[in-house]
Amino acid sequence: MGRLFIAVIALLSVQFSNSQVTSVQEDSLNLRKIYDMSLMQGKSYDWLDHLSNEIGGRLSGSLNAQQAVEYTKAELEKLGLDKVWLQPVMVPKWTRGAREFAYVETEPGTTRNINICALGGSIATPDGGTKAEVIEVQGIEDLKLYGKEQIEGKIVFYNRPMRPDLIHTFEAYGGCVDQRYSGAKEAAKYGAVGVIVRSMNLRQDDLPHTGSMSYGDTPVENRIPAAAVSTNDAEYLSGLLKLDKDAEVYFKLNCEQHEDVQSYNVIGEITGSEHPEEIMVVGGHLDSWDLGDGSHDDGAGVVQSMEVLRLMKEINYKPKRTIRVVLFMNEENGLRGGNKYAEVAKEKGEKHIFALESDAGGFTPRGFAFDADKAQFAQIESWKPLFEPYLIHYFELGGSGADVRPLKEKEGDIVLAGLRPDSQRYFDHHHAANDTFEHVNKRELELGAATMTSLIYLVDKYGVRQIDTTPEDKY
Template sequence: MRFKLFTALLIVSATGYAQNEDSLKIRAIANDILLHGKAYDNLHILTKQVGARLTGSPQTYKAEAWGQKALQQAGADRVISQSCLVPHWIRGGKDEASIVLPGKKNQPLDILALGNSVGTGPKGIQAPVVLVNSFDELEQKKATLKGKIVFYNYKFNDTYIKTFDAYRDAVGYRGQGPSQAAKYGAAAVLIRSMSHAADNNPHTGSTRYNDSFPQIPAAAMGLQDADRLAALLEKEPATVFLKTNGKMLPDTVAHNIIGEITGSEFPDEIITVGGHLDSWDPAEGAHDDGSGCVQSIEVIRALKAIGYKPKRTIRVVLFANEENGLRGGSKYAEEARTKKEKHIFALESDAGGFTPRGFGVTMSQEQLNKLRSWLPLLSPYGICDISHGGGGSDIGPLYRELGTPLAGLQPDSQRYFDIHHARSDVFESVNKRELELGAVSMVALIYLVDKYGL
């Protein structure tokens, strides 16, 4: 009995020592990032000196060069570029729309063409507008849609506390809306922006055409203008003029930029952490996803700064082409499968640089329980929840190809869709301390996974 008690005390003592050691190590990580971090400075360079990074644009390659330099300066053992073919869509000029009022001055509408959409042609399109509040209503009005502009006015559900739930609920109107309307002969589509912001900034984002139906022009409208147009259509018929210039060019080449620290004990076991380097063209892509890129680079810099030598190989990947093709993430997973690499964990930051709240994961219950056992170590830095459901678009292919356990940083989401894919996603909208606390949480989790495995 005494032997069992002594053994139990030893186990408790050892566990307590390990937790104390980990607590001190994570405190060192936090101190380094909060006092000497480079994430905010790196983000300033990426947003102000490179700017918007639409796939295939000249800024794509400026961003790749920036990423290589930033990873080298962070202390990566090696930095490589991984090429992939990517779509090359261009906006082609200023998007225009207005409510046509016979005998009066037209009322302009603030719009942005949807990514990957076709243009109207140089003369634009002028046609009556049909208000549609849901796909069910589209079906009810299908006989009236030929030659018309369909206006999807599906609103974000403000009762969802997690705003990504509202986005998932509404985003089908951006993704499938144009083809659904084209099926019934519509000439073009306007959509209410995927946002619950109080301003009038339109939010772009990609659409996906169904090859069974004609490709028609599609654009997003600011919320104030959407409300104004909807109120008018509830009272009387209205005509809208729409001009967009979008065009899809032949695929071009872009690159995943990869920096890594080679593992000291298990170099063949790979931990991936990253964000996507591309952004939409109206703004600087500060939250989406410059923040995720600079937070990921901090993983290498901070671990090097505190003198930690990872057991496993840690790769930071700045992914190409998340926004309108996901070619970078797909290429990374494809090459990992071809090379028979052993990927034990992947973490992504692609939900903005706001205050960290938790991690969403895609993994077994046993693995989730292990991560949850680390909450006492992570909670001092804002992480209060680790739950099923999460990862990231870029690392999703790793799960599908290799079954790799995934996690995604989940910052506070209340302001994210105010700026998502809009001109307001600029450096000035990022809070330095919130950005750094997100980096602290990511580096801490990578440290724990590296030390203890899954």
């Protein structure tokens, strides 16, 4: 009896081991199919070409944004998905107006033009522009050092740079973006008449980088205009002020905030064959800033997400769970699309188990960041060897994407992920006039689409590990 038992156990062990090998082989072959299809017969680059060159910048609430909605919906319908629809969402509408103008004046009649652009959400300057002496600070916290006595009636110049010693450039961005977002609100409390902010850019160039800003609860009559200045001109102005504290800056903004308008999230899905109630999302944001055509931010994420569903169909993979592509509207200046999608999902009682976002540019993919429990992350990390032949080595616990974040209500209810491309050149283009199609590499874009599809395939096949949400399990 004992020998028979041992023999049975040995046989089962061999069968289990063989089953594991077979599963790994199957996964490896399917990832190879996905990468081959994306690199040899991909659609993402063509889609991006149209989105960028035929439509252009897609500022929330603009005609271009609406054209992008119509174009991507039509392209998703061509894929033969089980369902494609538009989800209405009210979004802010802000327009830049005529091109901004600025100069530095060292004495009457002696001026030097500088490159600026209005920050998204800023009010316009008075009709004649704003002209005043300048006080340079390294961040919001410096304002209290000078106080109202030294700031009132002046233009505050925020000049904290992105730290070049940080390898993770998004960390460098996070270390100084508060001066762009809240700088005008805080400076207004001290009587400043305007703010100019050093562009969030690791490179020295002449391109000002826009981005969202907020006045918070500042009364309308107390709001002041806010602009970004190029890194080269920030360096020039900083050097000049050390020599001439009486130098003045003039700038003219022509922007305007309008009433909210209706726009849409664009959604398409393949219904799951075994667990249709379990929903997996892959997406990017359809809106962009208006200075360039939004190819990296976030046209790349949009077309990569669309490509995930196309590749699934092309390799004849029938997902067990519902896979849904969501092209979010208004990430840049409000996150209305991401919040609306999460709100509707909650109202309908939908069960989302996984959401992946691409919003870090179309550069070479390096891996993913995950907002997950340690046990869930361990399950995902076990798939890492499948990605290593494609030079995908970066699996990090912590982080995901802005648009999918509202889906998470409590720890353990959903796993969120963000594609992490090489970020070293991302902020050269971020929110600037050179965020254009020619700066996206076709092969890098297609590698990103294949990498995203591979992760979605594995999560669909194996599901998300259910966890015990005790405090020690949380990262």
